Amino acid sequence: MLQQTQVSTVIAYYNEWLRRFPDFVSLARASENDVLHAWQGLGYYARARNLQATATTVVDRYRGRLPRSVEQMQQLPGIGKYTAHAVASFAFDQPLPIVEANTARVLTRLFDFPESIDSDRGRQTLWQYAARLVPKSNASIYNSALIDLGALVCVARQPKCGICPVKTFCRAKNPQALPVRKSRPRTKRLTEQHAFVVRQGKILLEQSSTWWRGMWILPPLQRESANQRPVYKSIFPFTDHRVTLSVYARHRVKIRNPLRSWVRIDSLDSIPMPSPHRKALRHLLSERVIER
Ligand code: SF4
Structure with missing residues (x-):
């Protein structure tokens, strides 16, 4: 949790994470949706998935107890030499x-x-x-x-x-x-275009299969929207990229896509969304860009 994030921000996430998943069994049994929801805002979502995969392996292979050997720990998903040595030193006081x-x-x-x-x-x-x-x-x-x-x-x-x-x-x-x-490698620039479609108290979202796999995002637009002004624009860092996110109001987009779903606006807080998309939605819904 502390990767690229300050301790003061992490403490609330850490306490909430342990409240929701107090042990390996509860983390292993949780839905991916719940795990990503607890992690949203921290970025680097592969870590949340790896933690859950590690919990599953610890339950299945080690009867719910983390192995003490650094070699065995490094076989677990997402655990490298640094993490294994830190756990062995701080949790088990091994001279490493x-x-x-x-x-x-x-x-x-x-x-x-x-x-x-x-x-x-x-x-x-x-x-x-x-x-x-x-x-x-x-x-x-x-x-x-x-x-x-x-x-x-x-x-x-x-x-x-x-x-x-x-x-x-x-x-x-x-x-x-x-x-x-x-x-350091030079920062690359990327532009992303997404749609904002609202109908009868619901918003069209897509479950990401790329960067934010499993999280809900505004539906990506395939075609350039050269003649239209975006209703929202922001720039955010993503690993070694600098991404410009442009959102366009749409009344119609392709809905026959198994990853797309109408989500009630009053239930948005309960689904996992990456921060740049949640910020865009909060802004757009407060501005009432499209009548609900
Ligand atoms: S470890 Fe060396 S370089 Fe670092 S603060 Fe101490 S004296 Fe200075």
């Missing part, structure tokens, strides 16, 4: 390192690490360096401290070396230049 954004920054500076942490070799070597420092006991406290050190003291732009508790061990000559990373 964690390399994530904050700890990677601290470690590359402590060791004056010259390689790119985006490369396979650089990443592997950093994990080895990290493993050398983990204490045999209280690894969870040590890992928490390292994350906090990166978040509060060894920060990206202006590390506070003057008050750093590990400055006597630090080899960084130019800490601001670390960690070394490959340059």
Whole structure:
């Protein structure tokens, strides 16, 4: 939940998630609709699907108990080395390192690490360096401290070396230049056109089979709407894309599509929708662009 999202935003989602799915069994048995609804607004919806797939595997294969071995954990959907090590360290206090954004920054500076942490070799070597420092006991406290050190003291732009508790061990000559990373891929621009169709208190929606698989979106338009002005326009980021969403009022669109459905306007809050489409709908319904 914390990927690209601040803790203050996540807390409400986290508590609500645990209220709805307090254990692996309830998550495994939930409908995909409920799972996506609980996740809506957090983005990266593959994580919600992976959590449910993991819950199903844990129930079926491990009798509802998460395995303690990092090798077994990494066989579960969506769990990579970082997540497996974080769970093993924080939940089971195993003496394992964690390399994530904050700890990677601290470690590359402590060791004056010259390689790119985006490369396979650089990443592997950093994990080895990290493993050398983990204490045999209280690894969870040590890992928490390292994350906090990166978040509060060894920060990206202006590390506070003057008050750093590990400055006597630090080899960084130019800490601001670390960690070394490959340059990011350029942001691609995309344009999406969707229809806004309302009839007798209902709105036409489509269950997405692409980016937002399983969530409800405004029906995509195939043809360019060059001669018509959109009734709503917004720009939002999506992974390495910058997407322009244009919505056009329509009285008629193709309805004979098994993924399309008329949804009552007063039940919109109970279905999963990605944030850009929910924002568009809230705006359009409050503006009464089309008579309901
Ligand atoms: S001395 Fe400076 S660069 Fe080194 S770990 Fe501390 S804050 Fe980071």
